[in-house]
Amino acid sequence: MTGNAQDIPSEKKLRDFPITWLRKNLTIIIAHDIDHDGYPGYNDFMTIAQRLIKHGNVKGKAADDVIEFFRSYAKPPKDGARSEIMGKRSLGEFVTAAWKAEHNPGVIDLLRSKYSRMFKIFDLDSSGYITFDEYLVFWRVYDLDLRFAKMQFDYMDTDGDGKISEEEFVNAAVDYYTSLDADTPNRFYGPLINY
Numbered sequence: 001m002t003g004n005a006q007d008i009p010s011e012k013k014l015r016d017f018p019i020t021w022l023r024k025n026l027t028i029i030i031a032h033d034i035d036h037d038g039y040p041g042y043n044d045f046m047t048i049a050q051r052l053i054k055h056g057n058v059k060g061k062a063a064d065d066v067i068e069f070f071r072s073y074a075k076p077p078k079d080g081a082r083s084e085i086m087g088k089r090s091l092g093e094f095v096t097a098a099w100k101a102e103h104n105p106g107v108i109d110l111l112r113s114k115y116s117r118m119f120k121i122f123d124l125d126s127s128g129y130i131t132f133d134e135y136l137v138f139w140r141v142y143d144l145d146l147r148f149a150k151m152q153f154d155y156m157d158t159d160g161d162g163k164i165s166e167e168e169f170v171n172a173a174v175d176y177y178t179s180l181d182a183d184t185p186n187r188f189y190g191p192l193i194n195y
């Protein structure tokens, strides 16, 4: 990771951010902003949870876990790194808060723990791996362009065994948030939007 929160002037224009970082963060925001009101809010996360329960045919306790996961993400603890982000109500504010959050010490641990939980949610049969069929549920939940799902699956499957381990999933997520490489093939939340 390069740069720090102080690099961002108080006006906080979108062009002040590194372009690849911005494209990835706008891609994340658009993937989560299901109702298209400009930012991911509580209702969006609940819609995502319901989609996952439906597309993944998740039942009982596992369905409760899905709702709890997305609720905790949408309503983070007030003193947590994400509470700052979830309070934002415009794209510029949201992106600025995301930039600050990603430059907090300990953010890697937070990301690892979040995506470790997410891995378990998308490992629908609790086999310890996400198969390609299970992975397609991820793309359907976020309404991503399915033509690119296999490319990203193969990118994440670094040991080439045809399935995604927890480590592979979490590593890809952390790389997505932290790498500023303009040529990164990582499309964790689908094709990068142009900006």
Ligand SMILES: [Ca+2]
Pocket: 122, 123, 124, 125, 126, 127, 128, 129, 130, 131, 134
């Ligand atoms: Ca599985």
Ligand SMILES: [Ca+2]
Pocket: 156, 157, 158, 159, 160, 161, 162, 163, 164, 165, 168
């Ligand atoms: Ca693998």
